[in-house]
Amino acid sequence: MSRRERKRPDAVVRVVARMLLGPVLMVAAALIAKGYAEVGDGFGAGVAVSLVIALVYVALGGAEAEAALPVLRHAPKLAVGGLLLALASGFFPLLLGEPPVSHRPAVGEHVVKIGALELFTPLVLDVGVFLLVVGVLTVLLHHLARSDDEVR
Amino acid sequence: MAVVRGDVPAGREASARPGLGLDWLGWIASALAAVVFALVLGGWLTGGMAVSFPWAPTLDLRLSFALDGLGALYALLATGVGTLVFAYGTGYLTVHLEHEGRPAGERWRFWPWMALFAVAMVGLATAQDLVLLFVFFDLTAVCSYFLIGFDRGRREARNAALMALLVTVVSAVAMLVAAVLLYAEYGTFSIPELIARTGTGPVTTIAAALLAVAGVAKSAQVPLHFWLPRAMAAPTPVSAYLHSAAMVAAGVLVIARVHPLLERSAAVLTGLVVVGGLSIVIGGVLALRQDVLKQVLAYSTISQYGYLVLMYGIGSAAGNGAAAFYVLAHGVAKSALFMAAGAVTVATGEDRLSRLGGLGRRMPLLAVVTGLAAASLAALPLTVGFFKDELFFTAALGAGPLTAALAVAAAALTFAYIARFWILLFLGRPQTEAGEVSRVLVAPVAVLAVVSVLGGLVAAPFASLATAAGTVSHGGALTVTPAYHLDARPENIMALSAWVFGGLLLVARRPVGWASRGLAEAGERFGPRRIYEAGLHALERVSSAVHDREVRDLRTSIAAVLVPAGVLVALAFAVTPTAGAYTTGPVAGLDWLVLTLLGLVVVVALVIAGARDRLTVVLVLSVIGFALAAVYALVGAPDVALVAVVVETMLTLVFLAALARLPAEQPDRDLDEAVRVRNRRRDVVAGAVAGLAVFATVWGFLSQPAASTVASDLIRRTPAAHGGDVVTVIVADFRGLDTLVEITVLLVAVIGVVALLRRGRLW
Numbered sequence: 001m002s003r004r005e006r007k008r009p010d011a012v013v014r015v016v017a018r019m020l021l022g023p024v025l026m027v028a029a030a031l032i033a034k035g036y037a038e039v040g041d042g043f044g045a046g047v048a049v050s051l052v053i054a055l056v057y058v059a060l061g062g063a064e065a066e067a068a069l070p071v072l073r074h075a076p077k078l079a080v081g082g083l084l085l086a087l088a089s090g091f092f093p094l095l096l097g098e099p100p101v102s103h104r105p106a107v108g109e110h111v112v113k114i115g116a117l118e119l120f121t122p123l124v125l126d127v128g129v130f131l132l133v134v135g136v137l138t139v140l141l142h143h144l145a146r147s148d149d150e151v152r
Numbered sequence: 153m154a155v156v157r158g159d160v161p162a163g164r165e166a167s168a169r170p171g172l173g174l175d176w177l178g179w180i181a182s183a184l185a186a187v188v189f190a191l192v193l194g195g196w197l198t199g200g201m202a203v204s205f206p207w208a209p210t211l212d213l214r215l216s217f218a219l220d221g222l223g224a225l226y227a228l229l230a231t232g233v234g235t236l237v238f239a240y241g242t243g244y245l246t247v248h249l250e251h252e253g254r255p256a257g258e259r260w261r262f263w264p265w266m267a268l269f270a271v272a273m274v275g276l277a278t279a280q281d282l283v284l285l286f287v288f289f290d291l292t293a294v295c296s297y298f299l300i301g302f303d304r305g306r307r308e309a310r311n312a313a314l315m316a317l318l319v320t321v322v323s324a325v326a327m328l329v330a331a332v333l334l335y336a337e338y339g340t341f342s343i344p345e346l347i348a349r350t351g352t353g354p355v356t357t358i359a360a361a362l363l364a365v366a367g368v369a370k371s372a373q374v375p376l377h378f379w380l381p382r383a384m385a386a387p388t389p390v391s392a393y394l395h396s397a398a399m400v401a402a403g404v405l406v407i408a409r410v411h412p413l414l415e416r417s418a419a420v421l422t423g424l425v426v427v428g429g430l431s432i433v434i435g436g437v438l439a440l441r442q443d444v445l446k447q448v449l450a451y452s453t454i455s456q457y458g459y460l461v462l463m464y465g466i467g468s469a470a471g472n473g474a475a476a477f478y479v480l481a482h483g484v485a486k487s488a489l490f491m492a493a494g495a496v497t498v499a500t501g502e503d504r505l506s507r508l509g510g511l512g513r514r515m516p517l518l519a520v521v522t523g524l525a526a527a528s529l530a531a532l533p534l535t536v537g538f539f540k541d542e543l544f545f546t547a548a549l550g551a552g553p554l555t556a557a558l559a560v561a562a563a564a565l566t567f568a569y570i571a572r573f574w575i576l577l578f579l580g581r582p583q584t585e586a587g588e589v590s591r592v593l594v595a596p597v598a599v600l601a602v603v604s605v606l607g608g609l610v611a612a613p614f615a616s617l618a619t620a621a622g623t624v625s626h627g628g629a630l631t632v633t634p635a636y637h638l639d640a641r642p643e644n645i646m647a648l649s650a651w652v653f654g655g656l657l658l659v660a661r662r663p664v665g666w667a668s669r670g671l672a673e674a675g676e677r678f679g680p681r682r683i684y685e686a687g688l689h690a691l692e693r694v695s696s697a698v699h700d701r702e703v704r705d706l707r708t709s710i711a712a713v714l715v716p717a718g719v720l721v722a723l724a725f726a727v728t729p730t731a732g733a734y735t736t737g738p739v740a741g742l743d744w745l746v747l748t749l750l751g752l753v754v755v756v757a758l759v760i761a762g763a764r765d766r767l768t769v770v771l772v773l774s775v776i777g778f779a780l781a782a783v784y785a786l787v788g789a790p791d792v793a794l795v796a797v798v799v800e801t802m803l804t805l806v807f808l809a810a811l812a813r814l815p816a817e818q819p820d821r822d823l824d825e826a827v828r829v830r831n832r833r834r835d836v837v838a839g840a841v842a843g844l845a846v847f848a849t850v851w852g853f854l855s856q857p858a859a860s861t862v863a864s865d866l867i868r869r870t871p872a873a874h875g876g877d878v879v880t881v882i883v884a885d886f887r888g889l890d891t892l893v894e895i896t897v898l899l900v901a902v903i904g905v906v907a908l909l910r911r912g913r914l915w
Binding site: 035036037038039040041043044047048050051054058073075076079080083086087090091100101103105107108111118120122125126128129132133136137139140141142143144145 | 790791794795798799801802805806809810813872873874875876877879880881883884885888889891892895896898899902905906909910914915
């Protein structure tokens, strides 16, 4: 395929894309923190963050995006770590002789709350899913963005 | 030792040198088999033992093993012969690998399977549960697949392995069906309980017949015998173990284990008699003219296990006791003969009787011990084999004159082919040079030959084991009392006439040759192997026809999923009364907004169907996604709506990125106009079938939403899980295990994508 001439995206898009990263992390944190009481969970939060990362890729192009956000190269570790975290949150009860996904504190016990944030093990599961989704989608974006330049 | 110092061919001398090092893996296997042998022997002598604990309680499955007489007999046979065959294998495999220029690491492809096979045999021998029996039965088949196909570079070895696997595993399914039938009727898989509970009746008869089919196929009985001669492509230790004392014995073991069930049906017993009789005659006659050493022994095995099936078909105390004794005596003699054949082939490089001869002077020890094993098989006095035929004749006499005549014919055939085997091998004019064979290839044969002779002198240990085993399979007390009687009792006369007839068969070589050749040709032309091959080819043709149709292009692959699904749904509708089931509710308020959005979806779907450009398709497709997300939001599912929106956006982006890498041209540009039109019509029909089916299903479901107690239950329990949002609580808690599996799948999927795009590099 002959590479078509690509117009560089508008300067506004390039700037805004990078600036959005902070706010979207905030939104993700909110989605996770209040997920148990209201709309939202780790999956939605993860996809929302990935969307901004995708916007950065679209705005800057693969190579430049990864140069601007060097933290992206940890995406595989993020995905694997998130999965392990989620699995650990589900299977730790086996060590205590209980069925998997028996969350703590158990039914009827008191839950420590910091504002809307409830400290219990489903939160770990949600954080794990969030990390996994961000990691997986970033890996996908990386490959779809890079291989064009490399293969051809 | 049977070692000749002479002009040894250079290549063979090289192969006798231990270049691959000691086969410690094989020796470990042998030592383990010896340890298990000692344990089983100790366990049996101290009165046996039984363990039983739950395996899958919800399915009523238990891991129940018992070391009763029958289990002890087969476990001792499998581990005892196993110890010797494994020791023999350490020598044989080294020579074999060196001869083929394969590295020592190939031993890891051999010994683990052999050891697992021995374990499976012990498990099979002691299992007291039909499902457990099935598991071990198939485990032996899987092991045999890898062992028969050990020389995977050779086509016939691979085909033989597949044939053995298919014949024995497919018929093993019969056993599973029988187990399920019996469970449905009597509520247990436990064999002792089933024996106590079953009565006569069609269910018992069918189950018994199925069990018998599984056993008969495993024991290589006519008409499912054809896999065994092919399986001789295996290395000799495999044949000496699997095809004398283990794999084929497993079939008879199953028949013995469930024999009290088989006895509930006279038809099944008669069937066993017929199959056994046919196997004796066909195996024996074909063995008479085989040229390849191991083929003689393979057809002999078919014939010998025919004896056993015949005896179990006769049933009765005499039949069961005789069968148990026979397994023991035959297993010992036959593995010795297989190992002797392997030793001869290693020494001379020849495996055909016509190219061998006169080895008696070169390898006197091997000749003597092989002669003893052959004598035991041919039931000559002073060997344990004599008693096996004596008991066999007693059982046959009890079943009537026809069976008695068959028994004499069987013994005569055995005498003739095994005498021919030994005479052509060790007597006459030397035809080939014989090189050195290591002691480890001869000693196991000698040990088994000595056991055969000792058993002929003191039969009591064999007899007590056979008594215990026969008691289990008969389901009632019996005693096996082998002894020499120097009088004119019918058994002795039958034995004498068998030897005389056998001698005549040996002398009358020409007519015997014709008969055997005629039978072999008839078998080649009309035999069951032809049916097997034709069946296999037909299956292959069907498979490739379906495959071609399905994967011709992306559209046919999708149609292959959608059209059958649609047709099945249509069939479901055809047999379900649907009058009045479809309703349309009133439209009010927000519904008008929902209707508008759904109308948009319909229009957009039509636009997509007509679009020629991929980019258009993707973008317009995202309109459907967003419209549906809006519908979710309107009907009160904000969680779903949120996920739908973010996922839809992400999906469209990924879709576009992926599309950028496809070629710009239409894939069907090379096709004729006519073909293109036909393809388009096919696409329309496939889409319509699938779409209408989904439409009807969804409408039907929305007309009568299932009154689910699950949903209200989940809503009621949500506060107990410290949650306010039911959807999140379901995902994280109620169905948390599903979520864990799904997210694992997500990572696996991305690894798959990476493997396709970048050869597995994650970044």
